[in-house]
Amino acid sequence: xxxxxxxxxxxxxxxxxxxxxxxxxxxxxxxxxxxxxxxxxxxxxxxxxxxxxxxxxxxxxxxxxxxxxxxxxxxxxxxxxxxxxxxxxxxxxxxxxxxxxxxxxxxxxxxxxxxxxxxxxxxxxxxxxxxxxxxxxxxxxxxxxxxxxxxxxxxxxxxxxxxxxxxxxxxxxxxxxxxxxxxxxxxxxxxxxxxxxxxxxxxxxxxxxxxxxxxxxxxxxxxxxxxxxxxxxxxxxxxxxxxxxxxxxxxxxxxxxxxxxxxxxxxxxxxxxxxxxxxxxxxxxxxxxxxxxxxxxxxxxxxxxxxxxxx
Numbered sequence: 001x002x003x004x005x006x007x008x009x010x011x012x013x014x015x016x017x018x019x020x021x022x023x024x025x026x027x028x029x030x031x032x033x034x035x036x037x038x039x040x041x042x043x044x045x046x047x048x049x050x051x052x053x054x055x056x057x058x059x060x061x062x063x064x065x066x067x068x069x070x071x072x073x074x075x076x077x078x079x080x081x082x083x084x085x086x087x088x089x090x091x092x093x094x095x096x097x098x099x100x101x102x103x104x105x106x107x108x109x110x111x112x113x114x115x116x117x118x119x120x121x122x123x124x125x126x127x128x129x130x131x132x133x134x135x136x137x138x139x140x141x142x143x144x145x146x147x148x149x150x151x152x153x154x155x156x157x158x159x160x161x162x163x164x165x166x167x168x169x170x171x172x173x174x175x176x177x178x179x180x181x182x183x184x185x186x187x188x189x190x191x192x193x194x195x196x197x198x199x200x201x202x203x204x205x206x207x208x209x210x211x212x213x214x215x216x217x218x219x220x221x222x223x224x225x226x227x228x229x230x231x232x233x234x235x236x237x238x239x240x241x242x243x244x245x246x247x248x249x250x251x252x253x254x255x256x257x258x259x260x261x262x263x264x265x266x267x268x269x270x271x272x273x274x275x276x277x278x279x280x281x282x283x284x285x286x287x288x289x290x291x292x293x294x295x296x297x298x299x300x301x302x303x304x305x306x307x308x309x310x311x
Contacts, residue, residue, distance in 0.1 A: 004089035005115035006096045017158065019118070020096060024061060031094065032060040038069045043078045047085055050093045059092050067097035071105050079107060086114045125158045134161060138168055139175055146179040153189045170262055184260040197232045199309050201282055202274045209308045223300035227290050233281040237270065241279060244271045
């Protein structure tokens with residue numbers, strides 16, 4: 001019978017996805033893959049999910065990204081439940097516990113004992129070198145100015161790799177990525193971050209929204225300017241929602257905004273993801289915050305932080 005439990009030590013988050021694909025490639029099954037976090041989901045919920053068959057496929061894989069918290073955030077009773085599961089796993093579930101480093105604790109040793117242990121020792125590469133190596137494996141090339149521009153989106157290698165994956169599908173026949181391709185397919189770096197910020201708000205992801213807000217602060221972006229960008233993005237989503245449900249097509253959006261159909265596709269995708277009421281509610285709240293800041297009745301940083309914590 002194939003292994004059902006894995007303890008994976010991988011300090012490079014950009015390579016984690018590839019390692020997991022490598023593990024799952026050994027299974028001749030259609031697998032429903034889900035990422036979970038002990039801090040956010042709780043171990044009891046994760047164990048319940050492991051013991052419940054998937055409705056989408058014959059097998060499921062649960063990847064616990066913060067397994068290092070098993071030592072500090074899981075009490076003895078719940079840990080015993082985890083150990084009991086590890087020694088007798090569900091036949092339809094695969095569990096991958098991801099640690100950022102090997103540990104010397106008794107719990108780590110026990111979980112390792114009853115699992116397949118994999119320690120990733122890939123050479124640590126810069127984001128640029130990793131992405132160039134990744135493209136070479138895919139038989140793709142990228143121009144120097146395109147790579148330089150891609151790196152302006154930040155230093156999170158996994159994010160940049162995901163952007164490249166989209167471009168690889170987009171340019172599959174040419175096998176070459178240019179700066180123009182990036183400009184045609186993705187929003188500029190700041191606008192992209194604003195887009196990610198609004199999506200975090202609509203998903204009620206306070207942690208990500210606050211992280212992005214603090215990132216904006218380190219870039220010396222004024223609060224009023226930032227707030228204006230966010231309000232404009234919500235207003236655009238509101239307008240697009242109305243247009244889409246009144247018959248606008250992907251080509252109509254591409255023509256209206258003078259963008260490529262690929263980017264228009266993602267605009268429509270987001271419209272389908274969120275409700276009009278949610279978009280409108282946040283738009284009203286943000287306009288009220290902007291009004292109060294300009295009136296001088298509230299501190300901008302406190303007002304936006306309180307708003308993020310309330311989503």
